[in-house]
Amino acid sequence: MTQPAMRQTLRPVPAVDGRDPADTVVRTRLVEIVVPVYNEQHSLERCVRELHAYLSETFPYDYLITVADNASVDGTWEVATALAAELAPVRAVHLDLKGRGRALRQVWGASEADVVAYMDVDLSTGLEAFLPLVAPLLSGHSDLAIGSRLHRGSAVVRGPKREFISRTYNLLLRATMAAKFSDAQCGFKAGRTEVVKRLLDEVEDNAWFFDTELLLLAEGSGLRIHEVPVDWVDDPDSRVDIVRTVLDDLRGMARVARRTLAGRGGVDLPDRVRQAQVPPGLGWQTVSFAVIGALCTLAYLLLFLGLRQLLPALAANALALGATAVFNTAANRRFTFGVTGRRDALKHQLEGGLAFLVGLVLTSGAVAVLHAASPDAGRGVELAVLVAANAAATLVRFVLLRVWVFNPRRS
Secondary structure (H helix, E strand, C coil), X not given: CCCCCEEEECCCCCCCCCCCHHHCCCCCCEEEEEEEECCCCCCHHHHHHHHHHHHHHHCCCEEEEEEEEECCCCCHXXXXXXXXXXXXXXXXXXXXXXXXXXXXXXXXXXXXXXXXXXXXXXXXXXXXXXHHHHHHHHCCCCCEEEEECCCCCCEEECCHHHHHHHHHHHHHHHHHHCCCCCCCCCCEXXXXXXXXHHHHCCCCCCCCCHXXXXXXXXXXXXXXXXXXXXXXXXXXXXXXXXXXXXXXXXHHHHHHHHHHHCCCCCCCCCHHHCCCCCCCCHHHHHHHHHHHHHHHHHHHHHHHHHHHCCCCHHHHHHHHHHHHHHHHHHHHHHHHCCCCCCCXXXXXXHHHHHHHHHHHHHHHHHHHHHHHHCCCCCHXXXXXXXXXXXXXXXXXXXXXXXXXXXXXXXX
């Protein structure tokens, strides 16, 4: 991917206590905060000074504020360079092309900080949430963190139109993409730099859908996304083209869905940047497994009835059972046991195949015994016997998946 031309104004970054970094033997963790801007000459200085003052007084880590100018045509670049010349932990970066995602890709991809973050220039999100946002990333507990306006602990002031659009969009993500995060587009996000850089290689969007695509990719890779409640006040001067943004987001969702269906919904990450996941509890596993099992049983019975018109009972049973077994393992892997990403997916399918064989033996044996005892048994009796045999096979499958295939204690 060809990157846009970029120029920057940069000064050394001192420690929070004002000492020169050359005099400090061990520096604290570094957080880089990007403020993407386009034609914001009137609000940029207020934002940067307020952010700098807040961080210098309250933030316990080293920080760098990077103003990323997205090809502004007003005096934004002049304001940014003046701030960078005056304030030590501030730098300015200019890109020749527009796009918030493009700016974040450029700055995050070149960052040497431990954690990278960004926030909107209007500071709609209360800065009190910034330390809770980055703390779990600096501790290694989580991989990405987002501010959520839809969190029950958030205090949000905005108009009904934006509220409706935001809730509808996030509901669509949950319904169609199985997203677990609650607010994809709040302009208040952070991530561990080594993780973010790996994800950037696969993110295609350079505009407003960039955030959503990054989160979907992270979730599909099995990474932890931490959410914090925020105080958020709508900016009445926002110049976001809502209609265009909505259409771009829908196109982005369709593209990510196609990539996910093609088996490219996540990235492979080194073990050192992956975090252990707490497996869902037995209660949830039982409910999820039962729902998936009911759907698979219905699909199995429909397939069996269709194939039975063409094949003997044993052959129809084997084909119908095999076709639904792959989906059953994949669905339980994702929803019942909370395993995401491509890693070990093939191994899980092969191990799940043992459960398929158990089910095949039980159901085929039940059909064989039925036909031996009653050669003239009708289709209804066959189905009843298969349902009973499948119930026994389902119990065996659940035990195998829980104690063996998806056991978190396996090395």
